Amino acid sequence: MTEFYVLKLLDRLQGVFRRTGVDYPVLRSILQVKLTMDARRTPTVLAGGKDNKQTTAEGSPFRIQWIYLLLGLMLILFVVQDGNYIFSMSITFAILMFMIATTLISDFSSVMLDLRDKNILFSKPVNRRTLNMAKSLHVLIYLLTLTLTVTGPSLIVSLFKQGIVFFLIYAAAVILMDCLILVITALIYLLILRVFDGEKLKDIINYVQIILSIGIAVGYQLVSRLFNLADLTVSYEPAWWQYLLAPAWFASPFELLLGGNRSVHLTVMSVLALVVPVLLLAVYIKLMPMFERSLQKLASEEGAGKDSGNMARRLSELFCQGKEEALFFRFTWSMMRNERDFKLKVYPTFGLSLILPFIFIFNVLWGGGGLEELRNTKAFLFIYFCALLMMTAVQMLRYSTSYRGAWIYKTIPLPGLSPVYRGMLKAAILRLLIPLFVIEGAIFLWLFGVRFLPHLIIVLPALLLYSVLCFRLLPKSLPFSEQYSAARQKDFTGSAFVQMFILMGLAGLHYVISLIPFGIYIYAPVLVIANWWIWRISFPRAELGGS
Template sequence: MTTLILWLLDRIQPLFRALGADYGQLRAIVQVKLMMDNRRNIVSLGRYGKPSAENNNSFMRILLIYTIVGGVISLGMLAIPPQKSLFLPLTLQFSYIMALCAMTLISDFSSVILDSSDNQIILPRPVGNRTLWLARVVHITSYLFGIALSLSVGGILIVGYRFGPLAGLMFLALSLLSAVLMVFLTNLFYLVLMRFINEEKLREVINYFQILMAVLFYGGYQLLPRLISSQGSISRIIDHQWWHYLIPPMWMAATVDLFIKPVLDVHHLVFAILALLMPVAGLWFMNRFLTTDFTQKLSGIDSESRPEATTSSAQQPQSGQASWLEQLSTWVTTEPLERAAFAFTWRVTGRDRKFKLKTYPQLGFGLAYVVAMSFQGGSLGSSGFFYLFALYFAGLYVMVAQYQLGISDNYKASWIYGSAPIQAPGDVLVGALKALILKLLLPFYVILASYILYRYGLDKISDVLLAFSNSLVMLISSALLSTRYMPFSVAPDALKQNNTARGLLTSLILAVIGFSHYGLTFIPYGVWVATPLSMGIFFLLLQHYKKTAWSAIEMG
């Protein structure tokens, strides 16, 4: 893959020279970055797998999955006979391409574009701002092109087969331009943010924005198609409206539609101009106006090279936060070691950006899926027991947080567990689990329950309480069935991925509990009676979890 990317760069090197970059330096930087990608863990492009050369195979497997998914979505264009109706499926196809490219940028932006680990080598050298910025853009765009191409293979073949090779080539070109446009829009926000925000808060703001955008992209892609519930809604979308000019996927769809019909009117002409010029104009705008002090800002956000800022910021919240956190830990814990583990987990989960980025979007996905399914009529969303399905299905997302609880990039600091006089490691595990329940599970269920009660009525309060109690049982059961690690003691790529049997068993138990709950709804006061029994089972399992000995702990 590295050889292919460098070969393509050599073919378009006049473009980089025209943009003001030193092509020799740019090619060398990109080559080294691609080489290093093969030696380390890559975030959303397979970086959570094994190192070395196996990463390339992992990335190729991901592209294969994207190819299959994109092909399934493209089947909608094969099933629609009239050419004039292809505008909507084309829009959905390009929306999926752009959404997935944007998700990749959101998850990888901090570690790729804002990666400052090479500052000590590059900045002292005579490397221009535009050369460094373009090298970073080329680096991430090379991956996005692979993703966009894999997602559009099915569409290229179908469009090319039905409407000729010219339409297929146009589909391919617009798919790649969609990736470029996502690079522009995401870079625009982050580069503008770098110019106006304090460097100490930049990474924190970016982290929360990544979480928010991940939820919005997923929720929007799930919710908007389900809101199109009538033929009139579909016809209004197909008929060109003024707001279509604000939707980039519609630019691309109308441009392909221009070659399929073919037709040339004002709407298609404007769409084609936007689709072909906006990505190029966006890159020119960033290259011309937003990269002047890019390297200076980049060096300023390197938190590792500024220990004094980290120390001062870490000491600020101690005065106000310690009092209420210590009080809360006193209420919910019984042992000093358990209390210390509770406070430790609470603070780390609030400071570790990668933990939040891997965990919080999953909870948002669960809420978005529930809302989207509840708007889907004539199926599960309109059934009488959907609210039970939502309560239990969304609980699966909380188990992701329990899985992430043992992972940390600073896992080498876990030597403290072995050197400290800890006689009962179960106290540490229980304290960490209680912090997870109060900080993530409880607020998550409060939001979910509020929506369920608003949409299905206040009489469902008993079902909400029983589902929450059963979710606690499932969470502690998952902890008991899983390999037990001390909190934040394992490297991200060290956990074994052979948890299929445990996952199937957990899902089976969840299904049994969910259907049992559904059966209790037909028994008078059955749900109210089952709730304290479920809480009793949870506390019994928690006490069993607390008795975990060192022999049952696997150290990373």
């Protein structure tokens, strides 16, 4: 078994662990096994980047540090700037918090919520304190390794460029930031664990990750609004809502101690940077036994959602032609509802597609224009960004953790594959795209008024047309018939650029048509005919298939 360097460092502290009641030899053995298993796990950041054999051999989160190192080099551009520390370091910590929080959530939530070690070790003479310490150290090792890799170059450069005081503040702020990210993530999960049970809890955790993705996108916008850029001069204006932004907390000590700005506003935020992480860490330590007890709910199947299938059956009767198409419509609908990995990969995109159009509109409003001025613009075209969801959804419809069950396709007497693909795509459109379009359409109608209604009617067939084009541009595969680790990023990167270009082309064409008197009323039937034609040639009824 691999002898990790971090374990040798822990050996020097074994006396501290023994004094706290931890069985250090057992702790070391547990950590060694956990770190070895990490070396065989494919991290989310590389999922889809290599084939299965490659990812098995190279998928350790500790073997992709060069990626984080390259990303961390960007931070040097901010730490070398003299003066206006609140600007440069707010951007620095916004980037850091985004990278570390998303990586922790995507790759190590499974570690924080893992029950397998309990099932194995509770039957052995291992006390709970040792086991809990092993889990905490496991996450901490990962988090510190990731953080040191990302911040290492900028820390070294800051020591020589800005001096020892800047370096020490930076290092302390990074440690406090790590504590804040780890504790907030754990406390959110604890809150969910206390309220929900079993399978429902596992779904809620996915939804929390969606909310965090949306929060990160919105947070970036708020961080950029901390400053006014006029004539290439950056100015900082205090506001109450800045107390809610953690990157501004961690940037405040630099401006307070090095920039000479002794304002009450910066003092309060500097205190928040120290007090909030430490206070939350103390709360987390206090609640850790409750957290471990609550984890047992993950082993319970109680509360799992029951899908009667009534909605899928009714929709298939309305929108599907033929029994085979209706069958695969209901199958895809059910899989999208129950396939947790599918939801984990697609639903965050749902959240971003929901919020992205309004971020652009927010930028227009922030620029000084009011609601009346907004209604006189073509900003309603931002609704096309909701179709970004289909780029991911159509791609992921081919993958499943239950891919071994794909043998069933060979036992079904199908006249061809067209009914399979038609049912699959219609299910994705009706379950994902249409609800998103209805939500955004209702908000856009409120923002732009009744005059937007004809444009909204045009957008729907345009998005349906775009969905079929996304399907045609991707490699054809039966629904949920391949494993996730078999995904090849190179198969989708080229098509993603083409899909984005097509989406922008549809929005641009809509803009041009809107300049022509009565153009939208001519464009609407053209889109309907184009949809009929593209569906007909993409899913020919006489097609005979293989697999």
